[in-house]
Amino acid sequence: MAKKIGVTMEVGNDGVAVITISNPPVNSLASPIISGLKEKFRDANQRIDVKAIVLIGNNGRFSGGFDINVFQQVHKTGDLSLMPEVSVELVCNLMEDSRKPLVAAVEGLALGGGLELAMACHARVAAPKAQLGLPELTLGVIPGFGGTQRLPRLVGLAKATDMILLSKSISSEEGQKLGLIDALVPPGDVLSTSRKWALDIAEGRKPFLRSLHRTDKIGSLSEARAILKTSRQLAKKIAPNMPQHHACIEVIEEGIIHGGYSGVLKEAEVFKQLVLSDTAKGLVHVFFAQRATSKVPNVTDVGLKPRPIKKVAVIGGGLMGSGIATALLLSNIRVVLKEINSEYLMKGIKSVEANMKGLVSRGKLTQDKAGKALSLFKGVLDYTEFKDVDMVIEAVIENIQLKQNIFKEIEKVCSPHCILASNTSTIDLDVIGEKTNSKDRIVGAHFFSPAHLMPLLEIVRSKNTSAQVILDLMAVGKAIKKVPVVVGNCIGFAVNRTFFPYSQAAHMLANLGVDLFRIDSVITSFGLPLGPFQLGDLAGHGIGLAVGPIYAKVYGDRMFRSPMTELLLKSGRNGKINGKGYYIYEKGSKPKPDPSVLSVVEESRKLTNIMPGGKPISVSDKEIVEMILFPVVNEACRVLDEGVVIRASDLDIASVLGMSFPSYRGGIVFWADTVGPKYIYERLKRLSETYGSFFKPSRYLEERAMNGMLLSESKSSRSRL
Ligand SMILES: CCCCCCCCCCC[C@H](O)CC(=O)SCCNC(=O)CCNC(=O)[C@H](O)C(C)(C)COP(=O)(O)OP(=O)(O)OC[C@H]1O[C@@H](n2cnc3c(N)ncnc32)[C@H](O)[C@@H]1OP(=O)(O)O
Numbered sequence: 031m032a033k034k035i036g037v038t039m040e041v042g043n044d045g046v047a048v049i050t051i052s053n054p055p056v057n058s059l060a061s062p063i064i065s066g067l068k069e070k071f072r073d074a075n076q077r078i079d080v081k082a083i084v085l086i087g088n089n090g091r092f093s094g095g096f097d098i099n100v101f102q103q104v105h106k107t108g109d110l111s112l113m114p115e116v117s118v119e120l121v122c123n124l125m126e127d128s129r130k131p132l133v134a135a136v137e138g139l140a141l142g143g144g145l146e147l148a149m150a151c152h153a154r155v156a157a158p159k160a161q162l163g164l165p166e167l168t169l170g171v172i173p174g175f176g177g178t179q180r181l182p183r184l185v186g187l188a189k190a191t192d193m194i195l196l197s198k199s200i201s202s203e204e205g206q207k208l209g210l211i212d213a214l215v216p217p218g219d220v221l222s223t224s225r226k227w228a229l230d231i232a233e234g235r236k237p238f239l240r241s242l243h244r245t246d247k248i249g250s251l252s253e254a255r256a257i258l259k260t261s262r263q264l265a266k267k268i269a270p271n272m273p274q275h276h277a278c279i280e281v282i283e284e285g286i287i288h289g290g291y292s293g294v295l296k297e298a299e300v301f302k303q304l305v306l307s308d309t310a311k312g313l314v315h316v317f318f319a320q321r322a323t324s325k326v327p328n329v330t331d332v333g334l335k336p337r338p339i340k341k342v343a344v345i346g347g348g349l350m351g352s353g354i355a356t357a358l359l360l361s362n363i364r365v366v367l368k369e370i371n372s373e374y375l376m377k378g379i380k381s382v383e384a385n386m387k388g389l390v391s392r393g394k395l396t397q398d399k400a401g402k403a404l405s406l407f408k409g410v411l412d413y414t415e416f417k418d419v420d421m422v423i424e425a426v427i428e429n430i431q432l433k434q435n436i437f438k439e440i441e442k443v444c445s446p447h448c449i450l451a452s453n454t455s456t457i458d459l460d461v462i463g464e465k466t467n468s469k470d471r472i473v474g475a476h477f478f479s480p481a482h483l484m485p486l487l488e489i490v491r492s493k494n495t496s497a498q499v500i501l502d503l504m505a506v507g508k509a510i511k512k513v514p515v516v517v518g519n520c521i522g523f524a525v526n527r528t529f530f531p532y533s534q535a536a537h538m539l540a541n542l543g544v545d546l547f548r549i550d551s552v553i554t555s556f557g558l559p560l561g562p563f564q565l566g567d568l569a570g571h572g573i574g575l576a577v578g579p580i581y582a583k584v585y586g587d588r589m590f591r592s593p594m595t596e597l598l599l600k601s602g603r604n605g606k607i608n609g610k611g612y613y614i615y616e617k618g619s620k621p622k623p624d625p626s627v628l629s630v631v632e633e634s635r636k637l638t639n640i641m642p643g644g645k646p647i648s649v650s651d652k653e654i655v656e657m658i659l660f661p662v663v664n665e666a667c668r669v670l671d672e673g674v675v676i677r678a679s680d681l682d683i684a685s686v687l688g689m690s691f692p693s694y695r696g697g698i699v700f701w702a703d704t705v706g707p708k709y710i711y712e713r714l715k716r717l718s719e720t721y722g723s724f725f726k727p728s729r730y731l732e733e734r735a736m737n738g739m740l741l742s743e744s745k746s747s748r749s750r751l
C-alpha cells in the first residue's frame with residue numbers, strides 16, 4: 031500500500047484549524063510536508079473562520095524531525111538548494127509570528143525539527159511518555175529550525191545545552207517540569223485539550239507566548255557566559271574531533287548576546303556549512319547504515335514472524351556468559367546459567383550481580399529494576415531446566431571438542447524448536463555442530479566484551495542456519511538493545527577478522543623502531559578510543575597468544591609474526607588483568623605508559639631484525655595511521671569480496687559498534703572510500719614493496735582502484751549469506 035504523505039487541514043465548528051502531518055512511519059519533515067505546512071499555515075492565517083490553530087502528527091507521533099534523506103541527497107550532489115528555507119519563512123513568520131494562536135498537540139515523539147516546530151507554537155500539550163529532544167548533533171549538524179534559540183528560552187540555558195550537546199531526549203513528564211510542555215494529558219485528550227488551549231489564548235484567557243521573545247529563563251549575561259564556558263569544556267571532552275558541538279555553542283551565544291532572531295539567522299548560516307562537512311556525511315551514513323542492518327534478504331522479507339523467546343539458558347558464567355546473562359535479564363528474559371561446578375557457578379552469579387550493581391551505581395538502572403531482573407535468574411549445574419528453554423547460548427572456553435560435546439548434549443535435552451547458539455569467537459560453526467542433527471538451528475551469537483554494555487551482536491549464520499532462527503535471534507538482539515548484524519561464517523567473522531591486521535600492523539611498526547606509545551597516541555587522535563597496544567592490554571595478552579595460531583592457519587600469508595606478545599607474557603605482563611602490560615594499571619588512576627616495557631620491545635626488535643640497516647624508521651603521524659589502518663581496509667575488502675557481510679554498510683556499523691571506529695568517519699569502508707581506493711591501493715603496494723606481503727593489496731582493492739570504483743559499490747559476489 032502506498033504511504034499517505036501530506037499535510038491536511040480541517041476547520042472545526044469551534045473555529046480551530048487542525049493541521050495534521052502525515053508521513054509514516056515517523057512523520058519526518060520531507061519536502062512535501064514542508065511545502066504543505068507553508069500552504070496550510072498561510073491558508074489558516076488568511077481564513078476568517080479560523081480563530082486558532084492546532085498542529086498534530088498522524089498516528090500518535092508528532093514528528094521525528096527533518097527528513098534525513100535530504101541530507102544524504104545534499105551529500106551526494108553537493109546541492110544546498112535542496113534544503114528548503116524554513117526557519118524564517120515558515121517557523122518564524124508563518125508560525126510563531128502568526129496573529130492566530132497555535133498549539134502543538136504532541137504525542138509519541140517530537141525530535142529535531144519536530145520539536146522545533148512544537149517550540150514555535152504558542153503552547154504545547156503532550157501525552158505522557160512522549161520523547162522530546164534535539165538529536166541533530168548526532169548527525170553532524172545543529173538544530174536548523176530555531177531550536178538553538180528556543181530551547182534555552184523554554185527550559186533554561188544549562189538544561190538546553192546539556193540536551194543539545196549530549197543529544198539527550200527527555201520525557202514529556204520532565205518537559206512539563208522544565209516548562210517545555212504546558213499541559214500533560216491522557217493520549218485521548220491531547221487534541222481536545224489543545225483545541226481548548228488554542229481558543230483560550232485567542233480569547234485572552236491564556237497568555238500568547240512567543241518562545242523566541244522570552245528572556246525569563248536565560249539569566250544574566252555573566253551567568254550565561256559561565257554556562258557556555260562549561261559547555262565548551264564539555265564539548266572539548268566529548269567531541270574533540272567534531273565541529274558541530276563548538277559551532278552550536280557559538281550560535282547559542284549569538285542569540286544570548288544579540289537576541290533570538292539574530293541567533294536564528296546565524297543558526298541557518300552555520301547549518302549550511304556543517305551539513306556539507308565530512309562529519310555530517312559520516313554520521314548520516316551511519317544513521318541509515320544502522321537501520322539497513324535490519325533488512326536481511328530471504329529472512330526479513332519472506333513473511334516470517336519472530337517467535338517469542340522468554341527463557342534462555344547460558345552455558346558458562348565467565349566473562350562473556352555473565353555479561354550475556356545480564357543483558358538478557360535486563361530485558362526481562364528469564365535466564366538459567368549453567369556452570370561446571372558450584373564454585374564457578376557462584377562466581378558467575380556474583381559477576382551478574384556485580385554487573386547490575388555497576389549499572390545501579392552509575393545511575394543507569396534503578397535498584398528496583400535490578401532486583402526484578404535478578405528475580406528472573408537461576409544458576410544450575412545440570413540440564414534439567416533446559417527442557418523448556420527457547421534458546422541456549424553457549425559461552426564456555428574456546429575448545430572445539432568441549433563445544434562439540436556440549437552441542438551434542440543440548441540437542442538431546444532441549445525441545446526441537448530451541449535455538450542453539452554459540453558465542454565462539456574463532457571456531458567454525460559447522461565444526462561446532464558437526465556431531466548434531468540440528469544444523470539448521472545452530473547459529474553464532476557473537477557478543478563483544480563487556481557483553482551487557484557493548485552494542486553489537488554479530489549473528490553468524492552457517493550455510494545450514496534457517497531463516498527463522500536468524501530472525502528469532504535478530505529479534506532477541508533488538509529486545510536486549512543490541513544492534514544485530516548478520517554475517518557469514520569465517521574465522522573471526524566480520525569484526526575480528528577485519529581488525530586482526532590492526533594489532534599486527536602496530537607490532538610491525540614497533541618492531542621497525544616506532545615508539546609504541548606514540549602509535550597509540552596517533553591512533554587515539556585519529557578517533558579510536560584505544561590504540562592497538564592499550565587494546566591488547568585490555569583484552570589480555572594470553573588471548574592474543576591463543577588466537578594468533580588460529581588466524582595464522584587461515585590467513586597465514588598476511589600475518590606479521592612478532593615475538594612481542596610472548597616476551598611480554600614471559601616478563602609477567604598480561605595487561606590490565608594483572609595490572610601490568612605496556613601500561614601500568616592502578617586502581618582509580620588512568621593507565622600510565624610503562625617505560626620499563628621498552629626492554630621487551632628492544633628484545634623483540636632484535637629477534638625480528640626488520641629495522642632497515644638496524645636503524646628505526648622515521649614516519650609521520652599520517653604514515654602511522656596509514657600503516658595501521660590501510661591493512662584493516664585491505665582485510666575489509668576481502669570480507670566484502672567473500673560476501674561475509676550483506677552490504678558494505680553492515681561492515682561500517684560493525685566496525686563502529688564492535689571496534690569503536692569513529693562514527694563521524696562513517697565506519698571503516700565509508701572512511702576508506704573517502705580517502706580513495708586508488709590512494710590506499712598505491713600506498714599499500716609501495717609498503718608491500720618495502721616491508722613485505724603483509725601489506726600486499728587484495729584483489730578486490732586492486733580491481734576497485736583500477737576501475738575507479740568505490741569499495742562500497744555493490745557487485746555480485748560469492749556471498750556466504
Ligand atoms: C539553504 C540552506 C539553509 C538552511 C536551511 C536548513 C534546513 C534544514 C534544517 C533542518 C532542521 C532540523 O533541525 C534537522 C533535523 O530535524 S535532523 C533530524 C532529527 N531527528 C532525528 O535525528 C531522529 C532520527 N530518528 C530516530 O531517532 C528514530 O528513527 C526514531 C524517530 C526515534 C524512531 O525510532 P524507531 O521507532 O526505532 O524506528 P527506526 O529508527 O527504525 O525508524 C523507522 C524508519 O523511519 C526512518 N526515519 C526515522 N527518522 C527519520 C528522519 N528524521 N528522516 C527520515 N527518515 C527517518 C528510518 O530511517 C526508518 O526507515 P526504514 O524503515 O526505511 O529503515
Ligand SMILES: NC(=O)c1ccc[n+]([C@@H]2O[C@H](COP(=O)([O-])OP(=O)(O)OC[C@H]3O[C@@H](n4cnc5c(N)ncnc54)[C@H](O)[C@@H]3O)[C@@H](O)[C@H]2O)c1
Pocket residue numbers: 345346347348349350351368369370374424425426427428429432436453454455456476477478479
Ligand atoms: N573474552 C572475550 O572478549 C570474548 C569475546 C567474544 C567471544 N568470546 C568467546 O566466548 C566464550 C567464552 O569466553 P570467556 O572469555 O567468557 O571465557 P571464560 O574463561 O571467562 O569463561 C568460560 C566459562 O565456561 C565455564 N565452563 C567450561 N566448561 C563448561 C561446561 N561444560 N559447562 C558449563 N560451563 C563451562 C568455565 O567454568 C568458565 O567459567 C569463548 O568461546 C570465547 O571465544 C570471548
